[in-house]
Amino acid sequence: MNAETPSAGDLLVRIGGIVFLVGAIATVVTVAPLFLGTEPFPSAAYFVCMLMGVGFLVAAAGVVRTAAAQRRAAREATVSAER
Structure with a gap:
């Protein structure tokens, strides 16, 4: 179990x-008929x-959101430590 807070x-x-x-799975499934020589899927599949x-x-x-939150927390900790 992970003790770290999300x-x-x-x-x-x-x-x-x-x-x-x-x-990625859709890409493999969509490209496979091209290599197998079967009928390609319709355009919607692409x-x-x-x-x-x-x-x-x-x-x-x-x-990016996690990095911004960590930066904000570090900034607040620095400001608190300076007081």
Whole structure:
């Protein structure tokens, strides 16, 4: 069990990872017929592959939010220590 408290962007990172994984699986499934010589999927299936980029951006936003929260906490600790 993890004793660490969840930080501000942890949920965004997890959601981004899941969305990225769905996009990655969709990419493999969509590209496979091209290598197997079967009928390619319709264009709508290729749009699901865009979830990889969306997931990456959501996870990156979570990392930035966590870094900002840590920076804010460090700044507050420094100001408190100076008083």
